[in-house]
Amino acid sequence: MTLRFTIDTCCVIDAAQQEHAWQEVNELVELAQQGVIELWLTAAFDGDQRRAAADKLAVNQHWLEERPIIGRTVNPARLDYSEAQLGEIVLVGEEDDVADQNIQDLLPRVSRGRRRPDEAGAHPKIDDVHHLSSHRVQGNDVFVTRDSDMLDIRDQLLARVGILVETPAEALAQAREHRERLSEGPEGEVS
Numbered sequence: 001m002t003l004r005f006t007i008d009t010c011c012v013i014d015a016a017q018q019e020h021a022w023q024e025v026n027e028l029v030e031l032a033q034q035g036v037i038e039l040w041l042t043a044a045f046d047g048d049q050r051r052a053a054a055d056k057l058a059v060n061q062h063w064l065e066e067r068p069i070i071g072r073t074v075n076p077a078r079l080d081y082s083e084a085q086l087g088e089i090v091l092v093g094e095e096d097d098v099a100d101q102n103i104q105d106l107l108p109r110v111s112r113g114r115r116r117p118d119e120a121g122a123h124p125k126i127d128d129v130h131h132l133s134s135h136r137v138q139g140n141d142v143f144v145t146r147d148s149d150m151l152d153i154r155d156q157l158l159a160r161v162g163i164l165v166e167t168p169a170e171a172l173a174q175a176r177e178h179r180e181r182l183s184e185g186p187e188g189e190v191s
Contacts, residue, residue, distance in 0.1 A: 003178050004038045005171055006073060006135040008145035009048040009127075012041065014168070016063035017056065021146055024168035028144070028175060032069045036179045039070045042134035044127040073138040103132045103161060125149065136163055144171040 005028065015025040032039045041064075049057055064070060128150060135143045143165045145151065154165035166174065 002038050004140040005142045005144050006040045006140045008131060008147055009045050010146045011144055011168055012060055016060040021168035024172045027172055029067055031175045037175045040073050040140055041070055042073045042131045044130040047127050073134040103129050132163055142166050142171055144168055
């Protein structure tokens with residue numbers, strides 16, 4: 001069985017800009033190229049990139065173009081996500097709708113880009129909701145991020161909606177372990 005990882009926008013930025021967790025992300029890409037794991041990106045990445053400076057956007061896009069191994073998730077239909085090009089859209093059932101609402105309830109509230117949980121009209125970061133919902137609908141195994149908002153609630157995300165959230169280093173460790181299991185024969189013998 002192949003493990004399926006969804007990488008957050010920050011992971012692409014890290015690798016493309018060679019910042020923070022870039023080495024871990026690049027090794028995940030190598031493992032995907034070897035067929036050990038699959039890597040996926042959500043359509044919310046495009047929304048995130050609309051806010052990027054032109055020079056950074058070009059570097060990020062070039063990095064992705066050089067790595068066609070990274071797939072795109074299907075997108076749950078959302079009335080509150082107004083991106084023009086969502087890619088493949090799927091209608092979700094009641095279970096997915098409940099999971100989506102749980103994700104929205106768990107994420108910190110923001111207002112005009114700043115956290116203000118007590119302010120009327122504050123809402124969860126919709127791109128983060130979309131990343132996590134798309135990951136869940138796609139049926140991927142691990143959501144990989146450095147985003148502290150998601151990492152801070154990862155225990156609740158796992159318990160309430162079944163989404164495993166890991167840092168790039170944690171995901172890499174899991175991918176390496178998976179590679180080792182794949183290289184063992186049926187009785188633990190190395191093949």
